[in-house]
Amino acid sequence: MVVAQRKTDRKNRQGEQTRERILEETMRLAARHGYEGTRISMVRKATGLSASSIYWHFSDKEQLIAAALEYAIGAHLRVIPTWPEFASGDDRSADLYKQIFQWPREDFWRFGLQMAVVRPSEDAPTRDRFLEIRRESIDWLARWWEPGLPGHMEQRAVGALMLGNLTFAVRDSYFLRRHAGRRFDEDRIVWLLALSLEAMADRLAELAAGRPIAYEGAPVQAVERTGTESGRQAFLQAAEEIIAEFGYDGVTVARVCERAALPASSLYWFFKDKDDLVAEVVAGAAEKWEAVQPVLSGRSGKENIHWTVPLRSQLRDVLAGTSAGTGILRLGLLLLLRDSNRALGGVQGLEAVMENMQSTTAEWFSTVLPDTGTGAYGAELAEHLSECLFRFLEGLLLSRQIDARTWEPELLADLLATGLHRAAEQVLAGSVPPPRS
Known part of the structure; x- marks a missing residue:
């Protein structure tokens, strides 16, 4: 019985160590790439663990990142x-x-x-x-x-x-x-x-x-959009709004076009790609x-x-x-x-x-x-x-x-x-x- 308990304790310690490693790597990735830019696949690669191992501890990305932040805050408050x-x-x-x-x-x-x-x-x-x-x-x-x-x-x-x-x-x-x-x-x-x-x-x-x-x-x-912007300005304004809501990594062509109420074909008329659009938003901000x-x-x-x-x-x-x-x-x-x-x-x-x-x-x-x-x-x-x-x-x-x-x-x-x-x-x-x- 003592041997069985030791095995259980060792398994629990290993599980806790795995969980902590996942949380530490997740926080490191999130700090670098932001919430939108952090993917479970990135955590899997950083830890060397399988996706099933990560999902054993956390049901989804939201729970994982929330737990990683809480873990980091706890360590911070102790020192x-x-x-x-x-x-x-x-x-x-x-x-x-x-x-x-x-x-x-x-x-x-x-x-x-x-x-x-x-x-x-x-x-x-x-x-x-x-x-x-x-x-x-x-x-x-x-x-x-x-x-x-x-x-x-x-x-x-x-x-x-x-x-x-x-x-x-x-x-x-x-x-x-x-x-x-x-x-x-x-x-x-x-x-x-x-x-x-x-x-x-x-x-x-x-x-x-x-x-x-x-x-x-x-x-x-922020001033509400009037809906009278030109096509180019509508895309720039939409991208700015999305960045304000989701961060830079949250900008996607689909989101921008939906917010601007214009088709993707119009976006590519004004901008080479998403990066070109974001670069112009950044230049305007500068x-x-x-x-x-x-x-x-x-x-x-x-x-x-x-x-x-x-x-x-x-x-x-x-x-x-x-x-x-x-x-x-x-x-x-x-x-x-x-x-x-x-x-x-x-x-x-x-x-x-x-x-x-x-x-x-x-x-x-x-x-x-x-x-x-x-x-x-x-x-x-x-x-x-x-x-x-x-x-x-x-x-x-x-x-x-x-x-x-x-x-x-x-x-x-x-x-x-x-x-x-x-x-x-x-x-x-x-x-x-x-x-x-």
């Missing part, structure tokens, strides 16, 4: 800190640098963000579960921030939630596919981000003394994405005008403009969240747009900063400030596409500009990252 266990105190920037920004950067989060950005027309339990985890994580960070805000501050909890969202924007921005040819000193970037967030918390407390902290309201929804990036050039103007003034003005316009964006931001974010060897047509164009914007912004910072000499950061400070600005900005744009409500652009612009300025002052004064714990 991240429980934020309320260490309340923010006098050295918040050091805590941010040493602990909060050290979260595991797992592929499942990229996959979750891909699902969160799309707008499926049907129920999506896997997407809903990720959004739940993301909301809980932001709430944890808000509870971490709250004790460090002034006790007499009105709307203290609301301010803490805003800081939680700003902190999470930094995390989310890590997964956007950029800088293919550029590498930064990540320790210095993280330290500058931590200093910026601490300065934003101080600035928020100052502003809250004289004004309420308010939501901007629900994002403006052009419009350029309009929502900060463009700063030259000096800030008169000597008595501080550089935070034009920066705040530009950021306010950028953040306010996103509320009127339809699907263009979503398309760009979906593209940048991809982690696939198969590059879509036009991806290089979008990456070039973003790289050029960041380089221009770095040049602007170099003209408004005092001579940085050859200190700990030296001439790299301008590039690091630009990198931090874009991490905050892109993370906030990503949040706008995911969350039901967003923060007031005027307030966000003030916090970002002031936070970066005060962080730069500390770096120029010699502030250096503490050792990792």
Whole structure:
């Protein structure tokens, strides 16, 4: 009887190991190819298991991917800190640098963000579960921030939630596919981000003394199609809508033609194939994405005008403009969240747009900063400030596409500009990252 029990236990362990291997490979594939692009056949090839072995554990793809995400989330929650266990105190920037920004950067989060950005027309339990985890994580960070805000501050909890969202924007921005040819000193970037967030918390407390902290309201929804587009435009609009619902891998000729209410023969009159159609959608997104990036050039103007003034003005316009964006931001974010060897047509164009914007912004910072000499950061400070600005900005744009409500652009612009300025002052004064714990 003991021998039989041992055999049963061994068989159960083997079955559990097989199940875990399936889940790990599924999550890896889903993070690379998205929900629509992941196939059971791909999982079978990656694991070396038969289809019957996979279906023994999971009834279909939906159940498999949902279980893979849950498995990845469980592993993630076992290793991240429980934020309320260490309340923010006098050295918040050091805590941010040493602990909060050290979260595991797992592929499942990229996959979750891909699902969160799309707008499926049907129920999506896997997407809903990720959004739940993301909301809980932001709430944890808000509870971490709250004790460090002034006790007499009105709307203290609301301010803490805003800081939680700003902190999470930094995390989310890590997964956007950029800088293919550029590498930064990540320790210095993280330290500058931590200093910026601490300065934003101080600035928020100052502003809250004289004004309420308010939501901007629900994002403006995409404009409905009028049905009067030309054939070419109808296909482009239909493809854009399908990408917003299913992701890039969800685009099929059949879906596009059904949405555009036109035959496939018409599609091939305007486009060589599906890839050609998607490439044009991406190219259009790249052009419009350029309009929502900060463009700063030259000096800030008169000597008595501080550089935070034009920066705040530009950021306010950028953040306010996103509320009127339809699907263009979503398309760009979906593209940048991809982690696939198969590059879509036009991806290089979008990456070039973003790289050029960041380089221009770095040049602007170099003209408004005092001579940085050859200190700990030296001439790299301008590039690091630009990198931090874009991490905050892109993370906030990503949040706008995911969350039901967003923060007031005027307030966000003030916090970002002031936070970066005060962080730069500390770096120029010699502030250096503490050792990792």
